[in-house]
Amino acid sequence: MSGTAVYFPSDAKIPNEVRLVAADGQYNLITPLPGSILQSLEDQFVIGTRRLLSIAAAFKSQMKEGLANRPVSLKMLPSFIGKPTGLEEGAFLAVDFGGTNVRIMLVVLLGQGQYQITKKKSFPLKDPLGIYDFTAPDAAGTQMFDYIAEQIKDFTTCRQNYLLGHTFSFPSHHAGINEACLLYWTKEIRTQNVEGEDINRLLLEALQRNNVENVKPVAILNDTVATMLATSYSDKDCDLGSICGTGHNTCYLEKHTFGHESMIINIESGNFNQLPFLIYDELLDKMSVRPGEQRLEKMVGGYYLGEIVRLVVLDLVEKGFLLVGNNTGAQIHRAYSIKAEHVSAMLADQNPHLNDIDLWCRDYLGIDGSSPADRAVMKKISELVVNRAAGLVSATYIGILNHVDEQLASNHTVAVDGSVYEKIPGFSSTVSKILSEMTGENGQLIKLKTAQDASGIGAAVAAAMVQQTE
Ligand code: BGC
Numbered sequence: 009m010s011g012t013a014v015y016f017p018s019d020a021k022i023p024n025e026v027r028l029v030a031a032d033g034q035y036n037l038i039t040p041l042p043g044s045i046l047q048s049l050e051d052q053f054v055i056g057t058r059r060l061l062s063i064a065a066a067f068k069s070q071m072k073e074g075l076a077n078r079p080v081s082l083k084m085l086p087s088f089i090g091k092p093t094g095l096e097e098g099a100f101l102a103v104d105f106g107g108t109n110v111r112i113m114l115v116v117l118l119g120q121g122q123y124q125i126t127k128k129k130s131f132p133l134k135d136p137l138g139i140y141d142f143t144a145p146d147a148a149g150t151q152m153f154d155y156i157a158e159q160i161k162d163f164t165t166c167r168q169n170y171l172l173g174h175t176f177s178f179p180s181h182h183a184g185i186n187e188a189c190l191l192y193w194t195k196e197i198r199t200q201n202v203e204g205e206d207i208n209r210l211l212l213e214a215l216q217r218n219n220v221e222n223v224k225p226v227a228i229l230n231d232t233v234a235t236m237l238a239t240s241y242s243d244k245d246c247d248l249g250s251i252c253g254t255g256h257n258t259c260y261l262e263k264h265t266f267g268h269e270s271m272i273i274n275i276e277s278g279n280f281n282q283l284p285f286l287i288y289d290e291l292l293d294k295m296s297v298r299p300g301e302q303r304l305e306k307m308v309g310g311y312y313l314g315e316i317v318r319l320v321v322l323d324l325v326e327k328g329f330l331l332v333g334n335n336t337g338a339q340i341h342r343a344y345s346i347k348a349e350h351v352s353a354m355l356a357d358q359n360p361h362l363n364d365i366d367l368w369c370r371d372y373l374g375i376d377g378s379s380p381a382d383r384a385v386m387k388k389i390s391e392l393v394v395n396r397a398a399g400l401v402s403a404t405y406i407g408i409l410n411h412v413d414e415q416l417a418s419n420h421t422v423a424v425d426g427s428v429y430e431k432i433p434g435f436s437s438t439v440s441k442i443l444s445e446m447t448g449e450n451g452q453l454i455k456l457k458t459a460q461d462a463s464g465i466g467a468a469v470a471a472a473m474v475q476q477t478e
Contacts, residue, residue, distance in 0.1 A: 045329050046388060049320065052286050053392035057445050059284070060403040064446070066282040067407030071275065075262070081303070083276035087233045088185040089470055090270050091240045091247075091261060094121045096472035101163075101170040101223060103156070103211075104463040106177040106231055107195045107254050108134045108143055110156055112163045113461070115468035121242025123465055131159055142199060149202035153214035161220045170223045171475060173467030176207050177231035177255065179276045185474055188228045194278070195255050195311055196297050227470040230274040231425070232259035234466025237272075239423030239459045241469050246421040246457070248408055249466075252401060252435070253426025254348075256305045260408050277404050278305030288319040295343060304404070308397035310428045314346035317354075320389045321346075331382050337374030345373075348428065354390040355433040362387060397428070398438035405439075406446050409454065416450035423459040430458060 055063075067082070074084035097119045104111040111130040117123050133142040133152060142152035164170060178195075180188035190203050202210065208225045215223055229237070236249025236259055249272075250258040256278045263270045281303040285293075292306055292315055293299050306312045322340060324330035339345050350368065357364040362383035369375040369383070378386075409420055429436050436456065444451045 045324060045385065049389065049392055053396045055284065055396060055399050057442075060399055060442065060446060061406070063283065063400065063403040064406035064410065067277070067280060067404050068411050070280065070282065071407065071411050074275075075273075081279045081281040083179060083191070083274070083279060085179065085230075085274040085276060086182055087229060087259065087272045087274055088182050089227070089229065089233065089237070089272055089473060091272075092237055092469050092473055094241050094244075095119050096241070096469055096476065098472055098475065099126075099170075100468035100471040101160070101172040102175065102464040102467035102471075103160070103172060104175045104177075104231070104234075104467065105156070106175070106463060108132055108197070110159070111464060112160060113464035113468075114163075115465055117241075117468055117472055123241070123468070125461060125464065127163070128464070129159070129163060143197045145198040145200065147199045149199055149205065149210055150214065152199050152202070153210045154217060156211065157214035157218040157220055160215065160223055161218055164220070164223060166222060168222060171471045172223050172225045172227075173234075173469075173471035174208055174211060174225055174228045175231050175234040175463040175467045176228055177251070177257075177463070179274075179279075180207065180228070180230070182228075185227050185229075185470065186225065192298070192301070194298075194302055194305065195309075198297060226474045227467065229467065229470050230257065230259060231463045231466075232257045233272050233274055234464075234470070235259075235423045235425045235459045235462040236261070237466035237469040238462035239421060239457055241465070243421050243423075243457065245419040245455070246423050247412060248405065248420065248422040249459075249462075250401075250405070250422060250424045251426045252308065252310075252424060252429035254310045255302075256309045256401065256426075256428075258404060258408060260412060263412070275408070278302045278309065280304040280404065283307065283400065288316050288323070291319055292316060304400060308400055308428070310348040310426070310432075313348050313393055313397060313428070313432075314351050315344050316393045317351055317386075317389050318344075318346040320393070321386060324385065330385055331375060331378055334375050334377050339373045340375070348432065351390045351394065352432050354387050355394065357383075357387065391434075394432055394435055395438055398435050399442050402439050402442040402446060405443060405454075416447060416453060419453045419455070421455045421457050423457050423462065425459045425462045430460075 070080045070082045073080040074082040096117050099116045102113045102115050109130055109132050113125050114127040115125055179191040182188045186208055189206050192203050208228045211225050231251050232249045240246035247261040258277045259272050259274045261270055262273045279302050325336055354365050361380050365383040369378045
């Protein structure tokens, strides 16, 4: 076992005498908690409105710096596309490469903001039975894109020609609407020979290798951009698009930049780093594939929420505050064994004795004798982690809205998609509540809209916009 020093920002609330012990990829932490457990956790996780407003201000100022190409955590990547008119029409093929699952859709745009999805399928890049994993460090980009091309071949009919819009949900540097190089993988994907490459060229080459001559990629876009395009196809007030899912990010319409009239900017806000990190965030970051990167995403993304909960639970177990006298089994010591869906299940348990959590503790974690008090603490931890995430996401929205409309004098629709926003109980309503608290009366002009299937619809809208200009 070896001790490791941890860096804490000066303003973070960190308990005294933190010791971090890492061994064989497993990690533990030992922190003496002062006062009552719950009070101490609340002190750490609850971020008040004033603090959120100062985070929003820091976010806004980093946006400005990023737009001026200064090295800050917000990448401010141009997307080479503006807003649609809502009149775009035609049938388009959409590929939604959002993480370990890829979806293919046939989308018919009917104009007047109307559309239909006439066919869709989804497939994993990582086989649940372990037969293949195109996201692993020993997989090559060509193998991954060949697999995607094969799926496209099965999905389409060879008698028809298709224009393809590709929603690729990773930080990419665009040189045009159809040319984007992956800066680096996120969401813990590690496939080789993709970083630094022009993604639609890799896709096109794979289509050619697989004799798919009738499919032509014409646009590549981030999922936040797709979300914004899909919603603004029917809502002219939409000027922000956001994903609160496995990963997190937001884009917005920048009116004056890059010599273009207006263009959507992919902020890559998941990389924002001026935040009050706790020991749990530091630990999670240290053990992640890319320490130091995606710090906001590691506090709010669905990939990470369960792991934060696990680290807190484990901390309390280690200190003898939780699950006392229980054999906690191996599961809870395994990194990422608690997932966002478990966090959702804990939050959804309304039973007075929290029986569902008890069942989950037994069946999944292998913990037999949890007391109702233990389960209440676990539920409380989930609540604190999720509410903190909702607060931080809201702070970034306010930072962006203040950038585009300092007085908050116009209507703004924020289009949001993603499993955290849609599925975690209380997340979306907390975002909405915190936005109101942060904005007062002017907040009435801000509307949050859920945007389902937006990655596919937005990709089709982008392809249609390209077709119009050709
Ligand atoms: C990626 C973003 C993406 C977000 C949501 C992040 O990990 O860096 O590009 O928009 O996830 O999918």
